Amino acid sequence: MSLGLTRREFLQGAGAAGALTLAPGVFLYAKDPEAPVTDAVRWGLLVDTRLCQEDCNACVDACNEEHNLQDLGRPETDAQWIRKLTVRDPLGGRTISLPMMCQHCENPPCVDVCPTGASFRREDGIVLVDKHTCIGCRYCMMACPYKARSFIHENLTEQLPDAPRGKGCVESCTLCVHKVDAGENTTACAEACHKDGHQAILFGDLNDPDSEISKRIREFGATQIRADLGLNTGVRYQNL
């Protein structure tokens, strides 16, 4: 680092060099596989509830397929990384539909309560469970205000190479971290929603003022669910 750069600055520079502009506002951010993730980016999702259809389950299905979350016929305990919710305002009766998943908080309660450090937040804002250190105590499941996590009760088989999962561990939405690290810059749910023509879910970098997600939030505003908890969620909702 003869130029007086810190390691972090140097790597960020390298990351920027790997960014390729596909179209105005659309970047393919090719992460150097050797470089650790940094807080230069913060990945998040923006959900427009007006575009989300009540009878559509495409995001949930896509998530299940991406990570091979199998339906064991026991809905009480089956793993669920995204849930479709329908909420109704008693005043006037307005009904909206929305996907609910890990909100990738900046101050995640699941991380606060984890006794082993298995629940952690990556530098780029993705909240994950390190299943190597998870002891399955499920404190995080109790702490999460969004009920975003699932516990695996049974032996699993047929896990996919990009989605290791197993008995005795807690798991939740990973924001398709394998796709993000591969530079695909999308999630299975956002892709599926887009393909179905609803375009209710948008993935992007909340730190980049020029990203589509930041522009939309700046222009139209977006809310956090349970903003009163001060968690600064990475998943934001419009038209709640």
Add this chain to the structure above:
Amino acid sequence: MLFMLSVVALIAFTGASAEGLGPFIPKAKGEQCVEPTQVMRERHWEFILHQRDETVHKGIRTTRHSLKNCLECHVQPDEEGRFPRSSEPTHFCTNCHVFAGIRIDCFECHADRPHEAYGAISRHSRLSLNDMFRKRPVR
């Protein structure tokens, strides 16, 4: 740990497999492993353990010492094109660990076959794979 080391050292030093006394080592793809054979025999778990923390926590996804990369070369299809599962003695990892008397739990969570075994990594192939599993009767 000491026992484990000594067992592995024993395998390594005697080269038992050549005489039919040791584990059967299935043929791998490619010419050369990412490290010399001797180094891998003695220290492969250290490499994987180190890589696992780097990958999970920092998103460093170099393939040189990743479990996925091990499987890419060392788990190869048989004559019928079928990839061995970790529960079978023909699986590279299982074979040696059964011989050494060490139970590994990597494959309780991790895929035990390379990407290739799942067909082309496209949404379509995963869909059909999933459909296949869905049709299995619930125990």
